[in-house]
Amino acid sequence: MDPDRKVPCTLISGFLGAGKSTLLKRILTERHGYRIAVIMNEFGDTAVSSSAKAINVSSTDNEAGELSEQFLELANGCLCCSIKDTGIAAIENLMKRKGAFDYILLETTGVADPGPIAAMFWHNEEYAMGLGNDIYLDGVVCVVDAVFGEQQMTEDATDDDIGTSQRQIACADVILLNKTDVPTEEQLTRVEILIQSCNSSAPVHRTVRGDIDLKHVIGINAYKGKSFEDLLHGLRLHDHDHDHDHGEEGHVHQHGPLYTSVTSIQVDVPVINEEKAQKLDEWIRSVLWEGILPGEGTPQNDGSKKLEVLRCKGVFCLESGEVNVLQGVRGMYEITPIRAAAEDDTVGVTEVGKLVFIGKGLGENMRKSLLDVLQ
Template sequence: MEDEEPPRLLEVSSPEPEAGPSTSSKDQYDRPKIPLTLLTGYLGAGKSTLLDYILKEEHGYKIAVCMNDFGDTTDIEAKSLTLSDPNSQQTTTEFLSLPNGCLCCSFKDMGIAAIEEMVANAPGGIDWVMVELTGVADPGPIVRSFWANEEMGDLILDGVVCVVDSRNVQKQLAEQRDGDEINECQKQVACADVILLNKLDLVTKDQMKEVESTIRTINPTLKVHHTTHSRMPLSDLFNLRAFSDPTAITSAQQQDDDHVNEHKHDGEECSHPSHIKTESHTNGIKTVLIPLPLLNQEQYLRLNEFLESLLWESKILPSKSPSPEILRSKGYILLEDGREYVLQGVADLFELKELPDISNQAGTSDDNNGKVVFIGKGVGEEIKNALIDFVGI
């Protein structure tokens, strides 16, 4: 009988943890995410010039750059990841293999995993990752891939930066596709969070005003910078938090208002998206900005239902009429009980994220004005009127 008794448990003191980084799940969860920027722009806009500037300038960041090492072509199967170290005069380069093509019209999970692995193994860690897309890339599917997988590893999607050739962008935007399809340049502008209007030295002041007006017409939520040789303070491209910061829309709107004030003439208002809520452009791309009052809980749930039908089922409630092609969605929603949400969407993927203690954040709007912005082909008054009717505002 004594042999069948269970053995006594002995009390053993746990060894002291070794010095160095903790690997506990809690520490991994609390560890700050590394922001990742997607860099897009049409052929010849100046993406490679910007990356060259990032890698050579003494800016104080440790940056990993995943770049198209052999130029903007669609058949490259190797990309270089270059680490820029502010404490060293040198950069180091490694290569990752993307077997199914370049960072172009699709981006496989294996590509994300490869970047995460290389970043994790970077000596001394890094501050920022920038991934260059090809000049003919549709950024939408790639943004969705990174956004949907941002809970994997240490990376988090920080924003989409688009470099524009100010001298040629009007012609690029006007290029026609079969069946009146939206072209790549239009998609790049529509999906971006920040625009660099590059080659300022090659256009006149009036031409630059026209380019900026066109760009803002397509995407009025952009933060716009004028550059020559793609040079600008990198702090304006870093830590954008474009997919989580509720001030992203209000900041861009304030920049729009400043732009309008600068270009008033003879007492007249500029024709500008901040004054015109819907504006058409090449191939039917339009933007609609819908102001929102404070919503009660029922109205918030109806707004969510409207978004699900619009973006998931391509139906406009309450009539269930076919939805236009939505490229980008953004919003800032305030509830009567004090809760606040930010809406981010790319194509049919969207998120309504509650923002805790937002009233204490600098730059938060204090005018109790919410808004929803849709950018896409054929959006306009129909969506605006349907949302107002269905939500009951």
């Protein structure tokens, strides 16, 4: 490993009991060929099996003399760290061992909203103590309980606020539907429909006790530039052949009695000129920062629902041939040119891009407002 290479960091979120610790235990104890540093909220007999055969233990005490973090170097090449804070201090100490691992997995608490954490890692590369020089955000993985997921998604949300489990799903780049050996196929389908109502662009993988090929969890490169075709493929719907209601040029999810306060909108983007690109930037600022559609003059949208975007992403081409990528978490976003079309054989000036917005209060008027900017 190049010691100057930035280490990719993946956030693992999920509601209480979904199976995050089971997934991480599997990573820490099985021989999979990856060198991964796993940062858990805490570990013990239930989190790291004795079969892991820890070969070294070190700890750091806080000012009160209590254990604040503990490192276990494991026989399978992984490194485990237990934390009792937000993880920044633990990552600082972990990066002193840079070169001993190739990936970092950071577990968030079951009641944590990963959005602010993701924004910190992704956008502010010089945050905290300069960790942006050593790591970058690879993506957010959300573990959903196949047994209680439907109940959690529908019960912890209100008309005034988005539930924690829905925020976790909305922010995810990959979703693991865990414990799929317990429910019926009909129950699994209902949960998947709810998940796709919240986040239509994230692939959903069914798992049992966190058993999954790690290529779906690490190295997903969700926030970095790829080829136009790869970026567009990542934005295509993963609807598992369910019957969704498609608009002519966009996509709005909502499913009768299966209700989530978070929905997603997808809009095709034709090749646009520089002027329209500037108007698109202004439109995004209005939606993300002010919670209003341009020209409405009120933070209320879709009746009594407040417009709140949790995640946005997309890719589109300019008439000049330049390819631009949109990435956003909450109020932080950036539109980054990745290359000119001439440098990529898969891209031409006729290529149609796509924008995805995930949040609360998204509706048909938002889609129409965006299309007015693009057309």
